[in-house]
Amino acid sequence: MHELAIIEGVLDTVTARLGDAKITCVRLEIGALSGVVADALRFSFDLATEGTTLQGASLEITQVPGRCRCRACGTEFSPDGMIMLCPCGSADAEVLAGQDLMIASVKVA
Amino acid sequence: MCATCGCSGKARLRLVTAADTAASLARDEHGRDHDHDHGHEHDHGHEHEYGHEHDHGHLPGEDRTVVLQRKVLARNDDLAAENRSWLADRGVLAVNLMSSPGAGKTTLLERTARDLAGDLAVAVIEGDQETMLDAERISEAGCKVVQVNTGVGCHLDASMVDQALRALDPPRGSVVVIENVGNLVCPALFDLGEAARVVLASVPEGADKPVKYPHMFSRADLVVVTKTDLLPHVEFDVARHAADVHRLTPNADLLYLSATTGDGLPAWYAWLHRRLPA
Numbered sequence: 001m002h003e004l005a006i007i008e009g010v011l012d013t014v015t016a017r018l019g020d021a022k023i024t025c026v027r028l029e030i031g032a033l034s035g036v037v038a039d040a041l042r043f044s045f046d047l048a049t050e051g052t053t054l055q056g057a058s059l060e061i062t063q064v065p066g067r068c069r070c071r072a073c074g075t076e077f078s079p080d081g082m083i084m085l086c087p088c089g090s091a092d093a094e095v096l097a098g099q100d101l102m103i104a105s106v107k108v109a
Numbered sequence: 110m111c112a113t114c115g116c117s118g119k120a121r122l123r124l125v126t127a128a129d130t131a132a133s134l135a136r137d138e139h140g141r142d143h144d145h146d147h148g149h150e151h152d153h154g155h156e157h158e159y160g161h162e163h164d165h166g167h168l169p170g171e172d173r174t175v176v177l178q179r180k181v182l183a184r185n186d187d188l189a190a191e192n193r194s195w196l197a198d199r200g201v202l203a204v205n206l207m208s209s210p211g212a213g214k215t216t217l218l219e220r221t222a223r224d225l226a227g228d229l230a231v232a233v234i235e236g237d238q239e240t241m242l243d244a245e246r247i248s249e250a251g252c253k254v255v256q257v258n259t260g261v262g263c264h265l266d267a268s269m270v271d272q273a274l275r276a277l278d279p280p281r282g283s284v285v286v287i288e289n290v291g292n293l294v295c296p297a298l299f300d301l302g303e304a305a306r307v308v309l310a311s312v313p314e315g316a317d318k319p320v321k322y323p324h325m326f327s328r329a330d331l332v333v334v335t336k337t338d339l340l341p342h343v344e345f346d347v348a349r350h351a352a353d354v355h356r357l358t359p360n361a362d363l364l365y366l367s368a369t370t371g372d373g374l375p376a377w378y379a380w381l382h383r384r385l386p387a
Contacts, residue, residue: 002264002295009181016184017177024172028181035298035324082323083356092359101181107172 003040007048010103015053018108023054025107031098032066033082057106066098120269121258122276125244185299188267192274192302200281200386203274205301207325208309209318210291213335213368215243217309217377218286220368222250225378229385230283234273236265236290243288253277264295267302284381293322305330305384312336313343316350319357327357331364331380338367 014023026045030038038061045059066079070086070093077086077093084093180186196203206214215235222231232253235243244256255273257265270287279285287303289296308329310318313336319326326332332354340347351363362380366373 002298005295006181009184012184013177013179013181017179018175082327084327085356090359091356103177103179103181105174105176105178107174109172 003036004044004048006036006041006101007044011048011052011054013103014106018053018106020053022109023057023106024109025058025060026054027060027062027104027106029062029064029100029102029104031064031100033079033095033098034101036101038063062104064098064100067096068093069096120260120262122269122272123241123244123256123258125241125248125254125256182298182300185267188271189300189302192267192271193304195274196285196302196304197386199279201279201283201285202305202381202385203285203287203301203303204381204384205287205289205296205303205306206309207289207293207296207306208291208311208335209293209314212291212309212311212314214288214291214309215246217333217335217366217368218252218288219246219250220371220374221286221377221381222247222252224374225381226251229378229381230280232277232279232283232285234265234270234277234285234287236269236288238263238290253279259290263290263292264299265289265301266299270301282385284385293318293325297322297325297328304386307331307333309333309335310350312339312345315344316346316353319350319353323357326354329354329358329361331362332358333377334363334365336367336369337365337372338370 010026010028014026028041030036030041041061042059049055049057067076068079068084068086069076070088070090072090072092073086073088075086075088076096079085079093083091084095085091086093192203206218208214218233222233225231233247233255235247235254235256236259237243237256238259238261240258241256244254247254255276257269257273259265259269265287274285277285287301306329308325308331310332312334334350354361354363364373364376364380366377368374
């Protein structure tokens with residue numbers, strides 16, 4: 001249940017950047033390989049933002065699919081869950097996308 | 110600050126040295142609110158610049174969109190990078206040691222401190238939600254140790270490690286083992302500035318931990334199977350475990366040891382020596 005910590009990270013970043021401005025919408029990009037569950041984030045959001053400039057803001061989450069490149073054969077592929085198994089059989093893959101947790105943008109009233 | 114699981118309290122930090130006696134530690138246990146202020150000056154800044162937003166003539170009543178494109182854990186990651194650079198400047202190897210509770214992190218460190226005394230300087234940052242118990246064990250093994258109590262938080266973060274490192278003041282060429290809070294979930298996400306991530310998996314836990322907790326194992330540089338003296342007594346499919354570890358992290362080293370019998374320990378010590386900064 002580190003999703004609450006993630007939302008507090010969002011709060012820190014947004015308030016450090018925008019101070020007291022009232023935020024009406026937060027847009028996050030959650031990588032499929034980031035280890036964070038979108039539903040758990042939604043659950044934590046209202047709880048963690050109560051009494052802050054983000055209270056009542058809507059939360060829009062875009063899921064970014066995982067993308068890997070096989071170090072053995074160079075093929076790009078979408079991993080199945082956390083197992084980065086290339087169709088060629090090698091599990092040695094570089095992650096190209098899907099690991100990040102990004103605050104894409106916010107709407108300010 | 111550790112906010113995992115809703116923690117909003119500050120982590121407590123205490124330095125325990127080998128000179129502290131068990132008696133003084135016992136007395137201290139009653140004064141846990143008396144946090145010691147080590148007051149070390151930080152020689153690198155923690156201020157991060159954030160750009161100021163300007164209004165660009167949006168219409169009254171219309172919400173404006175501010176593009177941030179910033180990683181959620183950016184502040185932790187920035188501080189971890191500063192820790193990493195501070196450690197590199199000092200030629201100190203920092204290892205983030207993670208496992209479920211009871212996998213044998215502290216036992217391995219006690220044994221390591223005793224066996225390597227006079228050979229390799231080892232200091233420990235102990236992360237636990239509560240108590241000084243592990244710090245006392247490590248201290249009795251002759252190691253300099255800082256205990257960080259995270260309260261309800263269930264992982265260490267880069268800020269806690271930053272403070273602990275300054276309190277420890279590790280000498281050049283030494284090893285700092287950061288014993289994370291026993292937990293196979295949350296610590297995986299938080300970079301502390303370590304040079305290597307070591308995940309312990311004990312034999313009695315069963316061989317299925319890598320597939321159950323893939324985020325933790327997929328970021329490991331070394332996986333250590335502990336309590337191998339129990340292999341004859343409990344079911345643990347060594348081959349399956351190794352195959353699962355290597356599917357998740359193909360380049361990780363895999364070691365097997367028992368801190369009780371000493372089997373496999375030389376390979377662990379050799380691994381530490383190999384990872385020391387040149």
